[in-house]
Amino acid sequence: MSSGANMHITIRLQFAKHVVSFSDIATAIGQAGGDIVGIDVISSSKTHTVRDITVSVLDSKHADVVVDTLRKTTGVKVIHVSDRTFLMHIGGKIEVKSKVPIKTRDDLARVYTPGVARVCTAIAEDPTKAYSLTIKRNTVAVISDGTAVLGLGDIGPYAAMPVMEGKAMLFKQLAGVDAFPICLDTKDTDEIVQIVKAIAPAFGGINLEDIAAPRCFEIEERLKQELDIPVFHDDQHGTAVVLLAGLLNALKIVDKKIEEIKVVLTGIGAAGIACTKMLLAAGVKNIIGVDRQGAIHRGVQYDNPYWNEYAQLTNPENISGSLSDVIVGADVFIGVSAPGILKVEDVKNMAKDPIVFAMANPVPEIDPELAEPYVRVMATGRSDYPNQINNVLCFPGIFRGALDCRAIEINEEMKLAAAQAIASVVTDEELSETYIIPSVFNNKVAERVREAVMKAAYKTGVARKDDMMFR
Numbered sequence: 001m002s003s004g005a006n007m008h009i010t011i012r013l014q015f016a017k018h019v020v021s022f023s024d025i026a027t028a029i030g031q032a033g034g035d036i037v038g039i040d041v042i043s044s045s046k047t048h049t050v051r052d053i054t055v056s057v058l059d060s061k062h063a064d065v066v067v068d069t070l071r072k073t074t075g076v077k078v079i080h081v082s083d084r085t086f087l088m089h090i091g092g093k094i095e096v097k098s099k100v101p102i103k104t105r106d107d108l109a110r111v112y113t114p115g116v117a118r119v120c121t122a123i124a125e126d127p128t129k130a131y132s133l134t135i136k137r138n139t140v141a142v143i144s145d146g147t148a149v150l151g152l153g154d155i156g157p158y159a160a161m162p163v164m165e166g167k168a169m170l171f172k173q174l175a176g177v178d179a180f181p182i183c184l185d186t187k188d189t190d191e192i193v194q195i196v197k198a199i200a201p202a203f204g205g206i207n208l209e210d211i212a213a214p215r216c217f218e219i220e221e222r223l224k225q226e227l228d229i230p231v232f233h234d235d236q237h238g239t240a241v242v243l244l245a246g247l248l249n250a251l252k253i254v255d256k257k258i259e260e261i262k263v264v265l266t267g268i269g270a271a272g273i274a275c276t277k278m279l280l281a282a283g284v285k286n287i288i289g290v291d292r293q294g295a296i297h298r299g300v301q302y303d304n305p306y307w308n309e310y311a312q313l314t315n316p317e318n319i320s321g322s323l324s325d326v327i328v329g330a331d332v333f334i335g336v337s338a339p340g341i342l343k344v345e346d347v348k349n350m351a352k353d354p355i356v357f358a359m360a361n362p363v364p365e366i367d368p369e370l371a372e373p374y375v376r377v378m379a380t381g382r383s384d385y386p387n388q389i390n391n392v393l394c395f396p397g398i399f400r401g402a403l404d405c406r407a408i409e410i411n412e413e414m415k416l417a418a419a420q421a422i423a424s425v426v427t428d429e430e431l432s433e434t435y436i437i438p439s440v441f442n443n444k445v446a447e448r449v450r451e452a453v454m455k456a457a458y459k460t461g462v463a464r465k466d467d468m469m470f471r
């Protein structure tokens with residue numbers, strides 16, 4: 001059994017009053033080892049009652065035992081079961097709130113017609129006023145087509161929504177940015193570009209999320225060219241920024257130089273290609289990309305044009321073979337691919353003091369507990385292990401900075417500045433194998449990223465807002 005009761009499930013059940021009493025039900029739950037922590041009556045008639053019973057259980061297996069016991073109890077019908085995670089999602093996780101109350105007719109006449117019309121006219125005369133008189137300056141659209149949702153793949157726009165709502169919550173909590181989740185029911189590049197362009201007036205930035213490669217590259221490029229607000233594909237650049245931050249710190253621990261390391265990276269998709277480019281820009285010389293059919297190398301014509309380009313930029317010794325072949329002697333493994341593809345044997349074959357960043361979500365490339373005995377520094381994308389390398393350390397602060405200086409784009413310098421800012425939050429005294437990257441809850445992160453990003457934006461001439469501090 002796992003340690004401690006830490007999971008609550010809510011079981012909605014209907015029971016026939018003349019057949020079974022609530023105390024029989026409570027006894028059955030108790031005998032199955034569950035603790036009742038809450039009861040809500042949903043409806044009651046002369047013959048039947050429907051109740052939501054919240055039960056504390058040890059884990060999901062134990063939850064099944066409790067529910068099975070109830071299913072077998074005569075007179076009881078289990079309508080549905082939800083756990084705490086599901087309960088947190090009921091009705092969605094975010095809502096829209098007004099900043100000013102509408103209490104009187106006078107208020108109404110100002111927030112709405114006729115007063116609002118004067119404001120509309122002012123914006124019509126000078127569209128830049130949208131920044132001061134609408135939500136634009138603090139609002140980002142989180143846009144997905146549902147095709148690469150975490151590592152779950154193409155699960156569609158409805159199923160993508162919980163992730164996008166979660167991103168919106170993080171934008172707000174970590175950086176005060178109002179973000180709006182939008183999942184599009186199309187996979188057509190032209191259509192996505194057209195839709196995002198058409199909705200852009202309301203937003204100060206566009207965060208593309210969980211759009212599969214290679215389509216995501218063209219969508220982002222075209223939108224960047226056509227819009228005057230930052231367009232940022234989080235899975236590419238947010239991931240690359242945080243990865244670089246983590247690697248800079250991990251290399252300090254193993255005392256290796258970035259120019260001298262051998263890196264093997266799996267998953268040559270959105271995240272993988274961006275991470276590779278960022279590492280090359282930061283000075284990595286020897287990086288080998290591996291996808292389903294093995295190491296990407298020259299001498300093969302890939303259907304994916306981005307892989308042909310990738311082969312030119314990477315793999316200096318032009319090695320071919322499987323992940324197990326090319327990982328031999330590598331200093332660093334980076335996974336942005338799929339669960340469980342890195343074997344313990346592969347880790348054992350890496351160079352001394354291996355660094356393993358298994359970043360696939362929700363299940364990493366290797367179980368950290370299996371890898372731990374053989375690695376020096378281990379990181380995953382998950383919240384429940386030390387060293388969480390997740391783009392959440394980047395996107396709130398980078399957009400905060402970009403919005404605050406009204407940047408027209410988020411460029412390479414701004415990304416590099418963000419990576420250095422994240423890495424700098426962990427001081428040399430604090431740095432250790434289990435603390436290479438600050439916690440998501442470290443409130444210094446977003447602020448430091450914001451400042452660094454704004455500085456870089458002013459330096460590279462992409463900030464539109466005049467700010468004495470940065471002149």
Ligand SMILES: NC(=O)c1ccc[n+]([C@@H]2O[C@H](COP(=O)([O-])OP(=O)(O)OC[C@H]3O[C@@H](n4cnc5c(N)ncnc54)[C@H](O)[C@@H]3O)[C@@H](O)[C@H]2O)c1
Pocket residue numbers: 148149150151152210211212213234235236239266267268269270271272290291292293335336337338341359360361362380381382389390391392
């Ligand atoms: N920790 C983070 O911050 C973070 C950020 C972005 C993405 N990710 C994770 O990285 C993964 C990829 O995301 P993406 O947006 O780049 O998706 P993507 O669909 O653009 O790319 C995934 C790539 O992985 C490859 N792949 C799949 N199975 C493989 C296997 N068995 N061996 C080698 N390659 C394989 C695919 O062929 C594809 O090229 C997901 O699991 C995602 O959750 C993590």
Ligand SMILES: O=C(O)C[C@H](O)C(=O)O
Pocket residue numbers: 148149150151163210234235360361381390391392
């Ligand atoms: O959503 C996350 O936790 C990180 C990343 O954007 C992913 O797609 O896995």
Ligand SMILES: [Mg+2]
Pocket residue numbers: 150209210234235
């Ligand atoms: Mg993502």
